[in-house]
Amino acid sequence: MTQSLHDTALELFRCAIDRADPAAAVRAHLATQPLAPLEGEGRRIVIAVGKAAVPMMRAALATLPEAPATALAITNPENQADLAGAEVITGAHPVPDQTSAAAGARALDLLKNLSPQDQVLMLISGGGSALMVAPAPGLTLTDKAAVNEMLLASGLDINRMNLIRQNLSQLKGGGLCRAAAPARVTALILSDVIGDDLRAIASGPTVDPLGTAQDARALLQDQGLWRTLPDTVQTHLSEAGAAHETPVAQNILIGSNRFSLEAMRDRAEALGWQVPELIADLTGDVTEAATRVLAAAHSAPMDRPVALLFGGETTVRLTGTGRGGRNQELALRVAQAADGLDGDWVFLSGGTDGRDGPTDAAGGLVTPQTWAEIAQAGADPEALLNNNDSYAALQAADALVSIGGTGTNVADVQILLRRPA
Template sequence: MTQSMQDTALELFHCAIQRADPAAAVAAQLSAEPIAPLAPGGRRIVLALGKAAVPMMRATLAALAEPPAAALVVTNPENLTDVPGAEVIAGSHPVPDQSSADAGARVLSLVQTLTAADQLIVLISGGGSALIVAPAPGLSLADKASVNEMLLASGLEINRMNLIRQALSQLKGGGLCRAAAPAEVTALILSDVIGDDLRAIASGPTVAPLGQKADARALLQAEGLWNALPAAVKTHLETPEDEREMPAAQNVLIGSNRFSLEAMRDHAKALGWHVPDLVDDLTGDVAEAAQRILDTAQTPAPDRPTALLFGGETTVRLSGTGRGGRNQELALRIAQAAKSLAGDWVFLSGGTDGRDGPTDAAGGLVTPDTWAEIARAGADPAALLANNDSYAALKAADALVTIGGTGTNVADVQILLRRP
């Protein structure tokens, strides 16, 4: 029975990924609302940023009546592949490096040539924040990388991290629109942010920022991070704000975590599972998220096959030196609490991009026996969890979900299947 439930959980996971297919989402949008014709003498530039940049660019080029004057793709190394008619380069993710800075410089050099007669089409997906970096004047790549590593280890929620990232960038928080002004800008956006705040997706290159420098300063001070900042970053955050008006852009959401949750729900119901209300805001610390899942499930076993579906993006406070990611640690924590779930069950937590942290796994798939199986393999699951080494723990029990890069990213989904 458990193996069948594991297969169903994986089937639902792939259903979520398919619903977030970036090429299909772009094609549907451009079929419903084609890009407006160019003004006389105008040029069109297409820019694709993020983990789903390659398929989004392919779909856009196929939908356009004429080839653009220029087309640039910036994606992560795992998804790097040729796109006929476009230049394709890679940045670094999740921590930006020189390749990300080179990509940021290439983007700026391309869009700063645009005029009022020109069009910029921007295809945005998750990961764009790290893949292109253009430090604000006075900051170095090392400064930004230092801050980014600090943020990733801090446990801050993604919107709060992006508030700080935007304050340190020439491209984030509407910076791309400022650089492209006065050209017409249209952005098609695949959301990896819970709640679909367009200011937070890839740090919002085509929308107004989440806040001002003063907000970033206050947040860093409140979290006890201010004193650890590089001196140049402190100086920049204490300089006056840019008071220029934000240029207008047409921003269109074409895919999201919620869309994928609804697709999983519909498929689970078609398979005969009872699906209670979706939980589409599973965020915050991974330990708290695990408890929320357990609270939602409640202790008694259901009286019929039930699928609890969650979506979100949690955070992990790094206290150890192990290897893993938020989905793997969440799965491991549910395995640890197996006794609180009656009946037969399986739990899957996975990133829709196919990558969880700096590993080759998308997440984990655990059962009531996983915790004991780790111990039988000769490992100490509690010690591995305490060391943030969820990858090694789940690998010992053959509980990793490894599917490779998916070419999309709409955050994470969780599936808890239970039978009486």
């Protein structure tokens, strides 16, 4: 264990990112669990949707035993790339627009008139919900945008918002499977959702919906939101008939925050670190998350090297005008409490997509000296923290983690390495 704590933390962070590599995950799965052979004159259609659509499609095309009849990748403009053997189009994220609607229409067109001998391979990653949209009959993209704006301001949790969104869509909540019927559907899924609820990833195009139109209407009425809806949406939810049964798809999780935590654990143990229980639900406000991290550190054994590994996605309460992100602020808050943590330690918090907030950093890596080093550089760490200016604070102490875009996203990971002084 001669490697520095700083370098070990960065190695474990890279390990988490590598495990979430979308292309590697697709290749590994298809190599060990190939798709069933096509029957008769059956065709194979491959549709990839999400921010990782291009690398996932590239890996599938290179791994499948024969070229698919049709291959479509739907991604965001920043990740668009030419791909031999596939059509690549873009939608908008995080707010869908007409390009998203065109992408949804293109996907639905490919799923028309399939037979039981046909096979659909879906490659799903985060962002798919906005990149590919298809409003339910009678609704427009403007209607859906108005509902989405209302939901984001409503305080409803993500599952209840998705219940409503799914009932306004032809694709969400199993809609893709219904459109593809009677063809067989297999979905390889890279999760950006803590807890890996498949119904929430890209709003669950290949899984059962969260509820019916009647459930959505009752929720909106109970929350006092019904009369804020466009008239067309009220009519749609009131007149929707019985829910159509969703054909069963084979849904396979090939990458997630939990998988990345397990990869970090295996590497840390190979390097000689003791790893207590993985903490896979570090969510909520960064202030509370920092308290939780420090509590775990205080309760860990003091007589041996320990690696505390966390995963999740925190939130920041913005009260200032500074620049930063949830991972940078979490790291800075842990640095603030350095006096209360004995031993030699480092703490890293980073986004697996390589981007934290509106900055070029993935997060921060702090030590017992970081808070003092910010002050020594002529900055006021307390004032910067109060202004949500974690980027400037960490930059002053050379404590930013900057690795560039990674091409994947399985939320955030945190690493606290601690050994006796």
